[in-house]
Amino acid sequence: MCRKRPKPRQFFLFNDILVYGNIIINKKKYNKQHIIPLEEVKLESLEDDGQLRNGWLIKTASKSFAVYAATSTEKQEWMAHINKCIEDLLRKSGKKAIEDHAAVWVPDSEALVCMHCNKNQFTVINRRHHCRKCGAVVCGPCSNKKFRLPNQSSKPLRVCLNCYDILSKAKNQSNYQNNISSKPGN
Structure with a gap:
């Protein structure tokens, strides 16, 4: 499909x-x-x-x-x-199964409007985009961010605003924990 x-x-x-x-x-x-x-x-x-x-x-x-x-x-x-x-x-x-998998993209025909804002209807001018993290069909404004998904590409990829927020928070928390553990006396 x-x-x-x-x-x-x-x-x-x-x-x-x-x-x-x-x-x-x-x-x-x-x-x-x-x-x-x-x-x-x-x-x-x-x-x-x-x-x-x-x-x-x-x-x-x-x-x-x-x-x-x-x-x-x-x-x-x-x-x-x-x-x-x-x-x-x-x-x-002796390897372990990979746990992080790419999203299955939602088929274009299943989304007449943006799956994020539910407002923007798709037309020739207002194109469909797929979030590379969750697979949702979203409009341009709802997918105007990019994030590096190392398993999928070496370059940052288009993601929806929800996934961008989740990925950014996880990255910031990981950076914070790495900084704490690398300080002397820890």
Whole structure:
């Protein structure tokens, strides 16, 4: 599920990576392949909602998105196989599962007005923006701040005002605690 509409993708599961891409010619040529290391993946089942059925979230530190299978059985098999590969990989490597994942973006079609102020209606001039921290669809004034999210980019990214306030407070508190613990006598 892309932010604008559902798009078909072909997935390939290996014991340490998940690869997905666009189908180009009769399912024989693949373009724009994306590789996801399985040690970063967390799966979350989605409830069926109208025409969107048999879905689950694939969450990683840098990108998260919804996937929908043709049948309930296919969904269960994919989730079971991916989870088994993740468990085996983490057990063999001794690593811990990543806990901080990128937000799943709310599809554009689900927001006719800004999800932050509930006032600004989206038009050709008043564009939709996605908060990179929570995934909400917001207007320009409600997302005019940027914050560095190290798992997603080395540059500061667009975030909504709510997330900016939360992230700023957490950063200030962390800096304050670091300053206290680094003073002599502590």
